[in-house]
Amino acid sequence: MSQTEVxxxxxxxxxxxxxxxxxxxxxxxxxxxxxxxxxxLRANNGADPTFETVDTSTIPVxxxxxxxxxxxxxxxxxxxxxxxxSGSNLTFNSSTGALGATSFAGPATQVTVADESAxxxxxxxxxxxxxxxxxxxSGSNLTFNSSTGALFATILGGAADNxxxxxxxxxxxxxxxxxxxxxxxxLTARKISVTDDGSPSPLLSVMSDDGGPWAVQWGNSTAANDxxxxxxxxxxxTGDAYSYITGNAAYKNWTYATNNGSTTNxxxxxxxxxxxxxxxxxxxxxxxxxxxxxxxxxxGDISANSGIEISNAATTEIRLKNTSGGSAVTDGFxxxxxxxxxxxxxxxxxxxxxxxxDNTSRWEFTGADGHFVPVTNDNVNIGxxxxxxxxxxxxxxNLSNKGSQNSVDQTWGDYTIQEGHEDLFLINHRxxxxxxxxxxxxx
Numbered sequence: 001m002s003q004t005e006v007x008x009x010x011x012x013x014x015x016x017x018x019x020x021x022x023x024x025x026x027x028x029x030x031x032x033x034x035x036x037x038x039x040x041l042r043a044n045n046g047a048d049p050t051f052e053t054v055d056t057s058t059i060p061v062x063x064x065x066x067x068x069x070x071x072x073x074x075x076x077x078x079x080x081x082x083x084x085x086s087g088s089n090l091t092f093n094s095s096t097g098a099l100g101a102t103s104f105a106g107p108a109t110q111v112t113v114a115d116e117s118a119x120x121x122x123x124x125x126x127x128x129x130x131x132x133x134x135x136x137x138s139g140s141n142l143t144f145n146s147s148t149g150a151l152f153a154t155i156l157g158g159a160a161d162n163x164x165x166x167x168x169x170x171x172x173x174x175x176x177x178x179x180x181x182x183x184x185x186x187l188t189a190r191k192i193s194v195t196d197d198g199s200p201s202p203l204l205s206v207m208s209d210d211g212g213p214w215a216v217q218w219g220n221s222t223a224a225n226d227x228x229x230x231x232x233x234x235x236x237x238t239g240d241a242y243s244y245i246t247g248n249a250a251y252k253n254w255t256y257a258t259n260n261g262s263t264t265n266x267x268x269x270x271x272x273x274x275x276x277x278x279x280x281x282x283x284x285x286x287x288x289x290x291x292x293x294x295x296x297x298x299x300g301d302i303s304a305n306s307g308i309e310i311s312n313a314a315t316t317e318i319r320l321k322n323t324s325g326g327s328a329v330t331d332g333f334x335x336x337x338x339x340x341x342x343x344x345x346x347x348x349x350x351x352x353x354x355x356x357x358d359n360t361s362r363w364e365f366t367g368a369d370g371h372f373v374p375v376t377n378d379n380v381n382i383g384x385x386x387x388x389x390x391x392x393x394x395x396x397x398n399l400s401n402k403g404s405q406n407s408v409d410q411t412w413g414d415y416t417i418q419e420g421h422e423d424l425f426l427i428n429h430r431x432x433x434x435x436x437x438x439x440x441x442x443x
Contacts, residue, residue: 067094105133119146208234223248245270275299314339325349378403395419400429 036051043049064070070093071086091100116122122145123138141154194203208215219230231254232244245254254270266279277287284297289309291302298312310316321332325348333353336344347353353365354375361375374380378401383389400414414429426435 064094068096070094072099116146120148122146124151209237247272310337324351 039051039053041049042052072090072092073084073086075082089102124142124144125136125138127134143152196203206215215234217230217232229246229248235241245252251272253272255266256268257264257266265282269277275288277284287294287299289299292306293308295310296312300311302309315338317334317336319332319334325331330348332348334346351367354361355363362380364375365372397417401412402414405412416427418425424437
């Protein structure tokens with residue numbers, strides 16, 4: 001029998017026939033009362049069907065944690081009877097819990113964060129304004145080492161008073177990679193260590209405008225805790241360099257020394273009396289004085305207003321050398337005050353010693369034989385008509401006016417006077433003749 005057929009019992013006989021369209025009206029079907037409005041007829045597994053209310057505000061769900069590509073269901077309004085929808089631009093990975101969308105909009109006042117203390121290179125996020133719906137950004141010039149806690153930036157700015165919690169000691173690792181660090185404030189530190197990175201630029205560069213303020217000051221808080229005292233250095237606007245040591249109402253000593261790890265040797269000292277001393281193995285070798293220079297380490301005095309004093313030794317000497325001679329103790333020209341009390345002018349090389357005046361050489365001691373001779377023939381005198389030599393002590397007396405002439409017969413001669421036991425002899429070197437002086441005994 002088809003669905004359109006029906007069996008009827010009429011007059012004790014079963015009659016089969018088709019039900020005409022629209023032949024069964026609603027009032028012929030049991031459909032409950034008005035209290036069943038909005039309900040659905042439910043089959044009860046062979047029992048009489050009943051009208052039931054279906055709760056469409058909830059749907060049964062099950063856990064799904066393996067599909068990598070899922071599509072969340074959404075509707076097009078906040079309330080109402082709406083069709084569920086999905087979109088390819090909104091996905092969900094149920095395996096990882098990641099929600100994906102082509103873009104995210106709306107304010108996000110909170111995000112879930114987790115501790116991360118291993119990555120050495122991280123990039124902090126920032127926005128381009130203080131408030132508003134803004135895109136988070138990062139920059140390669142602002143990094144964070146989550147392993148060490150070091151924050152790096154190419155430039156640190158702002159008021160130094162607002163930076164707090166800085167540890168007592170900043171290690172080299174804390175500052176690595178900062179590049180140029182600009183500090184527009186007073187920097188107070190217990191210790192600063194600078195290591196060469198191999199670049200040709202200066203390790204420490206300090207630029208000041210002339211002498212105010214000082215470029216660099218070195219001081220001691222115990223001696224004078226004041227910005228006006230200590231060692232101060234600067235370069236003025238013309239490029240000239242200055243270095244000062246300033247005391248509190250007093251001049252101070254300034255010492256340069258060297259040390260091999262256990263022993264200190266002074267090299268140079270600027271004394272509080274404004275003299276300067278040069279040292280050799282802690283002994284003064286040269287010192288400036290009120291009159292000039294003192295050599296030897298025991299400054300005394302001299303009769304001149306300005307000069308050089310050499311003292312504090314059994315023998316003192318000025319030794320002059322050049323490339324014409326050697327560099328040994330047996331080379332050069334010396335002016336000596338010896339331990340026997342004598343003064344020596346000594347040329348250790350085989351060279352003449354020349355004495356000159358008015359930018360002209362006058363006399364010389366010949367280097368080979370030590371003779372004292374005029375540099376130019378017939379040019380200089382010994383004594384004068386008003387300043388005569390007291391005595392001349394000589395052996396033979398050689399007389400010659402060769403190259404000139406006498407005032408009597410206008411000739412020249414060449415003679416030698418020699419001494420005999422009883423006589424004086426005259427030898428004429430031009431003629432070879434020899435004469436004897438006629439001497440008359442008077443006593």
